[in-house]
Every structure is written in C-alpha cells, then in structure tokens.
Amino acid sequence: MRPSTGRQRAIAKALTALLPIAPYADTERIRTDASAPHLKTLPPTIAVWLATVAHVRHQHTDYERLLEEGYDRDSARFFVLDQVNQVLTRWRATRLLDPDDEDE
Numbered sequence: 113m114r115p116s117t118g119r120q121r122a123i124a125k126a127l128t129a130l131l132p133i134a135p136y137a138d139t140e141r142i143r144t145d146a147s148a149p150h151l152k153t154l155p156p157t158i159a160v161w162l163a164t165v166a167h168v169r170h171q172h173t174d175y176e177r178l179l180e181e182g183y184d185r186d187s188a189r190f191f192v193l194d195q196v197n198q199v200l201t202r203w204r205a206t207r208l209l210d211p212d213d214e215d216e
Contacts (some may be wrong), residue, residue, distance in 0.1 A: 122156035123147060130160055134203040142167050165196065165209055172199045 113176075123146050127139055145163035146156070154162070169175045173195035178188035190211070197208045 118124055119152075119156060120147065126157045126160040127164075128204060130157075130164060131200075131203045131205055138167065140173070140205075141171075161207065163207075164200075168196050168199045172196075186211075 123143060127143055127146070131139060131142070131156075142163045145151075145167060146159040151159040169192060173192035175188050175192045178191055179185070180184065181213060185193070193209055193211055195214070200208050
C-alpha cells in the first residue's frame with residue numbers, strides 16, 4: 113500500500129528509519145497508531161516514536177498484566193523498560209527508551 117498524503121509518506125519514512133527489521137504486522141499497527149488524531153500535531157518522527165513505544169509496551173511486555181495486578185502506570189512502565197528495549201533491539205531500532213525520558 114502506497115501512502116497517499118505527505119504526512120503518511122513522512123510517517124512511513126520515519127517508521128522505516130526507526131525500525132528497519134520490525135515485523136510487518138507490528139509496523140502496520142504502529143503506522144496506524146502514529147496517524148491517530150491525537151498525534152497529528154506532532155512531527156511524524158515523534159508520532160512514530162510514541163506509537164512504537166506504546167505498541168511495544170502493550171503488545172510485547174508484561175505491562176498490561178502489571179496494571180491488572182494493581183501497579184500504577186509509572187511503576188508498570190519502569191518494570192517493563194528493559195523488555196521494551198529488548199524488542200527495540202531485536203528490531204534494530206535506531207533509538208531505545210531512556211529511563212529518564214518523561215511521558216513516553
């Protein structure tokens with residue numbers, strides 16, 4: 113599928129640059145999430161990064177289980193940080209999640 117708008121093309125380019133070998137099923141979900149209305153005001157690279165972190169956190173870590181067990185959001189995020197970075201490393205991401213970054 114060829115992106116039809118400038119923003120969609122920019123998101124596709126940012127996604128390819130950030131996650132060179134991520135699985136197609138994951139990149140398609142991230143692409144969709146990065147195009148969400150609440151991320152439209154952000155530059156495509158930032159929208160892709162935020163969508164990537166959220167996707168990996170929710171789909172590839174114990175984050176949801178920790179929330180169900182009663183951990184607050186910040187604690188759960190702290191405990192899955194290494195899992196997020198392991199997935200990003202497998203996908204040869206050009207950036208990893210920094211524990212000092214706020215609101216990711």
